[in-house]
Amino acid sequence: MAIDPTRFCVNRKIAPGLSIESFFQLVHGLGLNKVELRNDMPGGKVTDNLSYGEVRELAQRYGLEIVTINAVYPFNQADDALLAKAEGLLKDANGVGAKALVLCPLNDGTPVSAEETISALKKLAPLFEKYGVEGLVEPLGFPISSLRSAVQAQSLIRDANVPFRLLLDTFHHHLYEKAEEEFESGIDIDNIGLVHLSGVEDTRPTAELTDEERIMLSEGDLLKSAAQVQRLERMGYKGIYALEPFSSVMEAWSAADIEREIRQSIRLLQDQAL
Template sequence: MAIALERFCINRKIAPNLTLEKFLHLVKNCGLSKIELRNDMPGGKVTDNLSTERLNALAAEYGIEIVTINALGIFNLLKDKSRLMENAEALLAQARAIHCKALVMCPSCNADDRRSEAQKREDTLVALQLLAPLFQQYGVEGYVEPLGFGLSSLRSSLLAQAIIGDSGIPYKIVMDTFHHYLSDVPQQDFDSQIQVENIGLVHLSGVEDPRVKGALTDEQRIMLSNKDRLASRNQVQNLERLGYQGIYSFEPFSSQLNQWTEGDIEREIRQSIALLQQ
């Protein structure tokens, strides 16, 4: 399948030991131009120790577009609304300053979450409505990313799509091939109900580990291969068939990435893209 290179993006999680400038250089070396930044990297900051001005200059120099910041966490847990709003505003202000298109929002995923499914859905709806004025104020899009783990308070793309529809606010979904696999949504239901225009971004990773599905964690997420249990390539083919024309972002998580050199990272990116292009 022919997917234009400009539709591929690299999440910074793939390069935990590279400086931000080296990461930008690597992405450019791969012939790509889109990245996702994070607020959970070892340095603890979205832009490491770079000033906004320096990052913007480097992005312009390398021809790099910052697609998202990952992430506003536990956005649908409303125990402390003022703190949620403060965290959201800080990330949105940073996103605007670095010309970033969107902020990803991830749901609560905690064994201590005793809310009913109905309450989780209602709190997610309330949170989306509460945050909407801030997104509008800063001119940044909101991307809701369901997490397929059994403990997650928002597990599937279809549920996220329904709640966004109820909110009446133009949020988009991040569909993640790992979390879609875990969510156990029947493929027929997904194909008949998903509206691909509601997908703002697709996260890609692969899993070869043989443990049972319910035991899989982010630690098992690597890049794509022919042994991928998630069948991420098939998921991409299906999304293309359904008419998706958006961005695919590689987002491996395993701690083994700490051992990868720049050459390893570049090789894995090129191999994964080649697999998808077959």
């Protein structure tokens, strides 16, 4: 069965050269109604130079829901500076009407214990409650990441007894060597809050892949993101799929290029779902 188009979302990372309004126009023109904003765009701010009210007005004008802001990093090193950064992004999320804020773990080769991560989740949870924003924990599959496993991330959330959910990313799932053996028996589908999708055609060893190799979905996608989506659907996932490529090649894309690539990715997913 085809996936309801209202379950597709577009991450702003695909359009680094577009203003927020142009990005919103593009997504609306594709017949989609969900977007993700970011705090790592060229302008350096989630809202560029717009006020919260202006972003809300634009979202309303184009019939869009702001699903998340990406991201608090490194959430599992919850010192005073990190908590202040998180609160600033929570103010942004609350201000623009974003439903959730993404939490990414330390990714520099430094190990972080389960106890430290649980402590960080417990420190962050009251801030999220204060601003009425959901927390989505995104494990990163890179070999140097301090939290690589989606199953472990869900376990830590449960142990912390916080109302956060998992953000599952098909790229990071592919990078983590034990992901497949853990997934079907260990994952709680009902506590996946969002799924990020991208594609990779680069044939270098998996452990050497970086964000630069992340493009849109294709027939030659080595991540098998479409097959990952098929399995999620079979297992009962009913949530949102967000297209989130990362490669710098997108800096040269026109609006027409972006539209073409989004349509192609969604068509591939829908063809596989039938």
